[in-house]
Amino acid sequence: MKLVTYRINHAPPSLGFVEENMIVDAHKLGQLKRSHLPDNMLEFIDLGIDGINNAIHLLNTATKDELLDCSIPLANATLLAPIPKPRKNIFGIGLNYTEHVAESARTLDTSNELPQQPVIFSKPPSAVTGTETNIIHNQKITQQLDWEVELAVIIGKRGKNVPKDQAMDYVYGYTVINDISARDCRRAGQWIVSKGQDTFAPMGPVLVTRDEIVDPHNLNLKLTVNGVEKQNSNTKFMLFNIEDLIHDLSTVFTLDAGDIIATGTPAGVGAGRSPQEWMWPGDVVEATVEGIGTLRNTIVDSEELNSK
Structure with a gap:
């Protein structure tokens, strides 16, 4: 399934299922079919595979009229981040592609040796935004704004000390x-x-459930700035694969449903280019992962936002 968090005009956010060029509102579908479907992504993730199977059954058994009653054109909706307010910090993985390790060592004073364990950092929930939104550039803080396209893994159930051979059972989906x-x-x-x-x-722009991605370790990644390609690689080049990351993270932290792991970026970041390149207000950055879609954002100056 392709899942979205969306809104119409200034209405509260809703959970939807993408069917071709339409969004089927989850909560409204549940009401029509006299079955419970939540109106937000985190509650739906909490239902696990049973929630997905129930939603698929309701979609498959709904009449055309029922689907029309609870659907809107995808083009008429504003897509938010699939999980607009994560419960916890996003787990980020640094230096997880060999060539990115090399370019970072040249320009960012990191080690040129391949990590022996995943390099973990975090991003707070307040950092989250969706597609077709603005990335705020505070030039009083930074003059080196950079990009990194990544596959994100969404955890589907609580886990601690997860064995590698069971790790994929804890994956709910990807964005x-x-x-x-x-x-x-x-x-x-x-x-x-x-x-x-x-x-x-x-x-x-969407969360794709695990069953839709045959092999998450063979997905093309691409990023462009103002239409010019900057990154082009494949998840098969990750140093630590998804099983490694879930196992390692779960030995340190308890993983919960709805947790997000950003699995690292390949080479081609602005800091690694010669000369170095940075993003500035007006730039449009597009990050694409095969089988999921394209995330598009515009850089804006923080002073311009404050003056409005």
């Missing part, structure tokens, strides 16, 4: 994340100021 980074905001090796500013975690 796209652009790990926006202010390269000049690292503090004594700590990354959260660089990674965690408001709007620095665009996600979307």
Whole structure:
């Protein structure tokens, strides 16, 4: 299934299922079919595979008229981040592609040795934004605004010390994340100021459930700035795969349904280019992951927003 959090005009956010070019409102479908379907993504994730199977059954048994009664054209909706307000910080994974390790060592003073364990950082929930929204560039804080296309993994159930051979059972689905980074905001090796500013975690446009992605370790990733390709790689080049990451993270933290893991970015970031390249107000950045979609955002100056 392709799941979205969406709104119409200024109405509260709703959970929807994407069917071709339409969004079927989950809660309204449930009401029509006298079955409970929640109106938000986190509650739906909490239902696990049973929730997905129930939704598929309701969609398959609904009449055309019933579907029309609870659907709107996708083009008429504003898509929010699939999980607009995560319960916890996003788990970010640094230096998870070999060539990105090399380019970071050249320009960001990180080690040129391949990590022996996943490099973990976090982004607060306030960093989350959706597709077709603005990424805020505070030029009083940073002059080095950078991009990072990544596959994000959504956890489907609570887990602690998850064995690698069971890790995929804990995956609910996937989305796209652009790990926006202010390269000049690292503090004594700590990354959260660089990674965690408001709007620095665009996600979307949809959440694709696990069953829709045959092999998450063979997905093309691409990123463009103003239509010019900057990154082009494949998830098969991850140093630590999804099983590794879930196992390692769960030995440190209890993973919960709705947790988000940003699995790292390949080479091609602005800091690694010669000369280095940064994003500035007016730039449009598009991050794409095969089988999920394209996340599109525009850079805006924080002063311009404050003056409105």
